[in-house]
Amino acid sequence: MRMRGRGRVCFTLIAAGVLAAASWAQAPKSEWPKNIQLVLDQTKPLKHSRGGRLPLYLWPAIGAGKLDDAQALKLVRLLDERGVGLISNWNQGSLDACLTETLPVARAQKKAGVPLNIHASSLLSSFFDGSEATAHIDDKGKPFFDKTFGNAKMGCPFRLEHRIPVIRDRVRKFAAAYAKAGLPVGFIFTDWEIDGPLEWNHAQAASQRCVVCRKHLPQVDDFLAYQHEIRRLRSMVQRKAYAEPVLEHHPGALVGNYAMYPHNGWRYWYDYFEKYIPGQPALRDQRALYRHWANDFEDTGYTFAMPVVYPWSWTWNWYDFEPGDYRWFYNGLLVASNAGRHTPANVPIIAFVHWHTVDVGLSEREGEAPAGAQPARQMSESTYQELLWHMLLRGTDTFFLWCTEKENAKEIQLLHPVWAAAQAYGEFLEKGVPITFEVPSKPGTVVSGLRLGRRVLVRRTDFAGDKGPVTIEVAGRNLQVPALPGQCQILTLGE
Numbered sequence: 176m177r178m179r180g181r182g183r184v185c186f187t188l189i190a191a192g193v194l195a196a197a198s199w200a201q202a203p204k205s206e207w208p209k210n211i212q213l214v215l216d217q218t219k220p221l222k223h224s225r226g227g228r229l230p231l232y233l234w235p236a237i238g239a240g241k242l243d244d245a246q247a248l249k250l251v252r253l254l255d256e257r258g259v260g261l262i263s264n265w266n267q268g269s270l271d272a273c274l275t276e277t278l279p280v281a282r283a284q285k286k287a288g289v290p291l292n293i294h295a296s297s298l299l300s301s302f303f304d305g306s307e308a309t310a311h312i313d314d315k316g317k318p319f320f321d322k323t324f325g326n327a328k329m330g331c332p333f334r335l336e337h338r339i340p341v342i343r344d345r346v347r348k349f350a351a352a353y354a355k356a357g358l359p360v361g362f363i364f365t366d367w368e369i370d371g372p373l374e375w376n377h378a379q380a381a382s383q384r385c386v387v388c389r390k391h392l393p394q395v396d397d398f399l400a401y402q403h404e405i406r407r408l409r410s411m412v413q414r415k416a417y418a419e420p421v422l423e424h425h426p427g428a429l430v431g432n433y434a435m436y437p438h439n440g441w442r443y444w445y446d447y448f449e450k451y452i453p454g455q456p457a458l459r460d461q462r463a464l465y466r467h468w469a470n471d472f473e474d475t476g477y478t479f480a481m482p483v484v485y486p487w488s489w490t491w492n493w494y495d496f497e498p499g500d501y502r503w504f505y506n507g508l509l510v511a512s513n514a515g516r517h518t519p520a521n522v523p524i525i526a527f528v529h530w531h532t533v534d535v536g537l538s539e540r541e542g543e544a545p546a547g548a549q550p551a552r553q554m555s556e557s558t559y560q561e562l563l564w565h566m567l568l569r570g571t572d573t574f575f576l577w578c579t580e581k582e583n584a585k586e587i588q589l590l591h592p593v594w595a596a597a598q599a600y601g602e603f604l605e606k607g608v609p610i611t612f613e614v615p616s617k618p619g620t621v622v623s624g625l626r627l628g629r630r631v632l633v634r635r636t637d638f639a640g641d642k643g644p645v646t647i648e649v650a651g652r653n654l655q656v657p658a659l660p661g662q663c664q665i666l667t668l669g670e
Contacts, residue, residue, distance in 0.1 A: 208239060210237075211250065213235055213587075214233055214587065215254070217591065218257040218258075218259060218595075219257065221598055222598075223596075224598065225601070226598075228605060229362070230258055230259055230289065230573065231258050231259050231573055231574060231590070231594045232292070233259060234576055235580075235583045236261055238263070238264050242279050244283065247282070248283040248287065250280075255287060257591070258595060260292045260362070261280060261292060262292040262294050263276075263280050264294050264297065265277070265298055270348055274349075274352055278353075278356060281356070282356075285357075285359075289361075290362050291353070291362070292362045293360055293364075294366075295363055295365050296366045299416070299417060301370045302338045302371045302416075303330050303335070309330040309331065310328075310334070311331045311384065311387070313385065313386070314384075314386060321378055323377040323450075324373070327369045329369075331388060332371075332409075333388060335412060339412055339415050343415060343417075343419075346421060350421050350425060360428040361427075361428060363421055363429070364433070365431075365433065366432075367413070367433065368434070368446065371413075372406070373405065374402045375449045375466075376449065376450050376452070391404075407469075411474065413432060413435075413475045414476040418475055418476035418477055418478075422478070430478050431477045431479040433481055433483065433527065434527075435472055435481055436514045436518060436524070437472045437480060437519070438468060438472075438517055439517055440467060440469075440470070441467060441468055441513070443463075443506060443510050444487060445487065446483075447487075462492065463494065463506075478522065479523045480514055480524045482526050484507045484510050484566065485533050487532075488532050488534045488536065488551040489535055490503065498638060499552050500558040501638045504554075504561070504638070505614060508614045509614050511569055511571060512569050512613075513612075514571075526566060526575065527576075528563065529577055530589050531579075532553055557661075560589060563590065563594070564623070565621065567597050567604065568624050574590060600663065603627055603630075604625070610622075610625070610631060610649045610650075611623065611624070611647065620638075621635070621636045624649070626649060630667055631654060631665070631666050633654075633656055633663065633664050633665075633666055643658070650668065652668045
């Protein structure tokens, strides 16, 4: 009996092992691509409806692969339950092949009553295609390029006219195909950066060498005059090649591009490929040099604003604030408030955001590091989430998360809960008016809010340990805001 019993145990264990191995070997794969499954795993269905407000946009929610209509509708609804907008790619290459992949998603989004979201960066690559026809021309008639933008071969901003119809035709074909199918584009963006007319790095020096630039720009030595003309050209090529063909077929679409937004004439951040050249106009704030920026949004024809609020590593050494978290918060809120104050109320603000420090080195100016420069300390999770709240209460309509693949999970874990919780205040988000755009010049108490009649949705964050109530002026009345760490409050203005 004992022998037989032991045999049954062995057989049972062997059988269980075989079954387990078979189960492991045949484990069902996710129905969705890895990036989409990660989004589903890291988010939860909303407790509060987002109503008709814009969804949350996430870089890993771009591209769902090949789906049939039923799968596409299932996925669109799964993401919409979480408030996330699925984004399809319009790519160069075979139009028919791309439409075969994207149209099922578009049909599903229309059926579900959510925006049809498009990423079209591929179509805009590139105006400066590396050909001699786009190069600068020196005094001896020899073509040359400005190579101070990394690997990009930046040429003459006045030799791009022949590239506009090429790019425009790519965009028009997709826009027309969606319109013909009765599928209205709701949101379309591009991440178009190191291409087309740009005035930073050594672009002005290249134009000073170029006979074509000098012909069109008699004041090429005057940086502000140079910047104005270069930005006018940059806006023009975006409008003609991108915004116009989309809006021609989809007049209600939200069309925009990375880093394009209304502002006060100054930019408080540098992109990874941008360098400050001594002598260019700038505002100094401690060790920061905020660059003069031309009004380049209006002439693009864009219908939404897209500021960029990232913790660039060089920001850390610009300021001496303690606690150090205020260095990140201060700069991020400057950018968000600049966009919020100057963007018309009928133009949505869809802000790029990121939590992990973007490592761009320690340099303050080209080729030199500031004295005593230290590696940046990562912004705390709580401060980042406070920044997100304050952005929403200063006019940001929704967020667009950019991150690298290895950062996806953590970035979503920090961003989605804030955005989801904010939906509890939907009426304020839709109709409220920001009460302030002021950013304290030193660590202390920061208050942001949205006013709706006599009610004010406020958030207070203290960086200096203050506990007592603070009084701020709202619509000509004094509003007392008590400390309530980590929470929003709805207060009432007095008569």
